[in-house]
Amino acid sequence: MKFTWIVFLCFLSVNVLAQKAGRPVSRVVLVIHGGAGVLERGKLDPLREREALDALNRALDKGYSILDSGGSALDAVEQVVRVLEDDPSFNAGRGAVFTAEGRHELDASIMNGKTLAAGAVAGVTTIRNPISAARAVMEKSPHVMLSGRGAEEFARLQGLQQVDNAYFSVEDRRKSWQQQRRRDSLATLKDSSGKKTSYILAPGEKFGTVGAVALDANGNLAAATSTGGMSNKKFGRIGDSPLIGAGTYADNKTAAISCTGWGEYFIRLVIAKSVCDRMELGHELLEKAADILINEKLPALGGDGGLIAVDKDGNIAMPFSTPGMFRGYLRRDATGMQRQVAIYKE
Numbered sequence: 001m002k003f004t005w006i007v008f009l010c011f012l013s014v015n016v017l018a019q020k021a022g023r024p025v026s027r028v029v030l031v032i033h034g035g036a037g038v039l040e041r042g043k044l045d046p047l048r049e050r051e052a053l054d055a056l057n058r059a060l061d062k063g064y065s066i067l068d069s070g071g072s073a074l075d076a077v078e079q080v081v082r083v084l085e086d087d088p089s090f091n092a093g094r095g096a097v098f099t100a101e102g103r104h105e106l107d108a109s110i111m112n113g114k115t116l117a118a119g120a121v122a123g124v125t126t127i128r129n130p131i132s133a134a135r136a137v138m139e140k141s142p143h144v145m146l147s148g149r150g151a152e153e154f155a156r157l158q159g160l161q162q163v164d165n166a167y168f169s170v171e172d173r174r175k176s177w178q179q180q181r182r183r184d185s186l187a188t189l190k191d192s193s194g195k196k197t198s199y200i201l202a203p204g205e206k207f208g209t210v211g212a213v214a215l216d217a218n219g220n221l222a223a224a225t226s227t228g229g230m231s232n233k234k235f236g237r238i239g240d241s242p243l244i245g246a247g248t249y250a251d252n253k254t255a256a257i258s259c260t261g262w263g264e265y266f267i268r269l270v271i272a273k274s275v276c277d278r279m280e281l282g283h284e285l286l287e288k289a290a291d292i293l294i295n296e297k298l299p300a301l302g303g304d305g306g307l308i309a310v311d312k313d314g315n316i317a318m319p320f321s322t323p324g325m326f327r328g329y330l331r332r333d334a335t336g337m338q339r340q341v342a343i344y345k346e
Contacts, residue, residue, distance in 0.1 A: 026217035027333040028067040029310045031318065032059050032080055034090045035208035036260045036306035039324025041344045048089065048172075049343065055087040056328040056341040063214065064330055073214035073222035073256070074112050074135075081108070081131040081224045084210035088170045090326070091208030093129060096168045096228025098177035104168040106228055107242040108134040109145075113221030113250035120145040120242040126152050128161040131226045134242070136160065145242060168228070180232045209241055211258030213250070213310045221256040221312065223248050223272075230263070239263025245273035252312060254279045255286055260325065261298070261305010269297055275309060286310075290317040320345075 034056060063080040067073070085093025096104045108130035109120035119138025122145060127133045133155040137146050146154055156162055209227040216222075225248045227241040240247035240263035247263065249272035250256035257272035266272075271293050278289035290309050298304060299321055306320025308327060318327050328341035 025332065025334045027215070027314050027331075028064075028217055029215040029314045029316065029329070029331045030060060030063040030067060030076060030080070030212065031214070031308040031310050031316055031329040032056060032063070032084070032210075032212045032327065033258065033260055033306070033308045033318070034084060034210050034326030036304075036320045036322045036325035037208060038322065039326070039343055041324070044324075044343070051087075052089040052326055052343070053341050055084065055089050056326060058087075059083040059212070060328055060330050060339065060341070063212065064332075067214065067216055068332075070217060072218075073216040073220050074110070076214045076216065077212040077222045077224035077256075078110060078131055078135055080212040080214075081110075081210055081226050082129045084212075085129050085131060085226055088172075090210050091173075091228040091231075092210040092226040093228075094168050095170050095173060097173050097208065097231035097233075098169075099229075100181075100232050100234040102177075103165055104228055105233070105236070106130045106168070106226070107238060108224070108226035109242045109244055109248040110134045110138060110224040111222065111244060111248055111250040111256075112138070113223070113252040113256055116251060118144050118244045118248075120244060120248075121151040121155070122147040122238050122242040123236055124148065124151050124155070125165045126162045127155045128163045128167065131224055133158075133160055134224075134226075144244060147238075173231075177231055209247075209258075209260035211248070211260065211308060213256035213258050213308055215256070215310050215312070215314055219252070219312065221250045221252050221310065223250040223256040223258050225258045225260075227260075240266035240271070243267060245270050247272060249273045249276055251276050251280075255309050255311040257290075257307055257309045259305065259307040260320075261307075261322070262303040265298055265301050265303025266305065268301065269293065269303075271298070271307065275307070279311070286315050287317045287319075291319050294319040295321050 063076040066076040088095035111118040211225040254276040306325040309317040
């Protein structure tokens, strides 16, 4: 964590110098996550833990460089998620989990809180950075979501980088997938109709996502989420990450939200939009609204996970109902700079 403190002190010094020079210090906020799950203290390999924290710090640095120069929240969240998609520590982009067929299917979404414009892609297999494809859908098409081959062709026409599906493979994910396949072959459970099925949702394998939310100096909010989905998923399964309102939402009137967890339950509860609705219609504070959804309503339905959020006033929430969640935030205002990265419950 030495690097984090060095960066913190550098940013703090810049902030103090700006105030002494008589320049107003605008408020900017950036919150990020690298997925919630069974992340128990002392059980994660120390090297993997350090690599993940370093990646979170690089993502914060990238986002802050944009916000500090007057860039938009939308630009910041896209670029932050690209950093996390390119890092094999997380289940998004390179490092995505394997499907039952031994491939990778990626989902992503992005939303502009100023205009409520949104874009998403689902089930893509050759787009290096799905979050940029989601933004292209938002800005260069009349649609909100494109899927599969159509999304890939659209991304190609927009000049976005294409890669072979094998690019997303990393050995740790392959080993986890092979272990899960063995578990699935030895177990059965009943589906909602009572029929037995071998489609098992193993604890610790069912989620992993990256995301970012930001408030820029102009008071605009944005949110972005990207994922490789559920390990060993079948049948073209799509979770909450590319669904506006379920896994991603941003509205300048309330907050920007990015979710991570067992997607089927986030979809049923429309969690990202529900947090904003509780704030707007129920006049709840962000922290309370987010906590109720993640730590009350989600477990009551049988799901778990977490979210990150920032509201229009710069308040932050990062609740999660799992043992851990890769997360970090950076907030700068007239009082100075705050910055943190973390994994486990405090």
